[in-house]
Each structure stands twice: as structure tokens, then as C-alpha cells.
Amino acid sequence: MVSINERHVQETLETRPHVEQNERYQDSHLTSIQQIEGGGTIKRVNMNDIPLPLRIFGYTVKIIFILLVAGVIIVSLK
Incomplete structure (x- = not known):
């Protein structure tokens, strides 16, 4: 069985740049x-x-x- 430390890494491929973290909504769990x-x-x-x-x-x-929401509001007010 090969351990994690013994696995070979493909070094010819470039790593992707990290995505900018300046977005408005971020869920830390996701x-x-x-x-x-x-x-x-x-x-x-x-x-x-x-x-x-x-x-x-x-x-x-x-x-x-929008029309469905407006219809639900109108029907619920009657």
C-alpha cells in the first residue's frame, strides 16, 4: 500500500491561481x-x-x- 507521502506529484502541470476572495457572499463551510x-x-x-x-x-x-409572488400576496390579502 502506498502512503500519501510516497505518491508522486505531476510537476509539469501548473497550479491554478486561487480565486479572488473579494466576493460579497461567502459561506465559510462551503x-x-x-x-x-x-x-x-x-x-x-x-x-x-x-x-x-x-x-x-x-x-x-x-x-x-414576480407575477406569482404578486398573485400570492393579492390572494392572501382578500
Whole structure:
């Protein structure tokens, strides 16, 4: 059985630079998982950078969500 200290490390590959830690939201328990899975911490989506069909879909989902919340509030007030 090979111990951890005896394993060889691939030294020809460069290590990735660490992700900037200047984001607004950071969960200290999830930081390592977020960096491994997503390449960094949670970031806001810039809707102007994505293709038009996806942008339209995103705005449609936002509008439907807002209308549903408004509908629930209106129904609960009656």
C-alpha cells in the first residue's frame, strides 16, 4: 500500500491561481466545495453577456416568478 507521502506529484502541470476572495457572499463551510465544483465562489449572472434566447428565457422566468409572488400576496390579502 502506498502512503500519501510516497505518491508522486505531476510537476509539469501548473497550479491554478486561487480565486479572488473579494466576493460579497461567502459561506465559510462551503468555500472549498464552491471552489472545487464551480471554479470559485457564487457570482451574479450578467444577463448582457449571455445569448439572446437564453436572456429572453431568463427574463421570462423572472417575470413569471414576480407575477406569482404578486398573485400570492393579492390572494392572501382578500
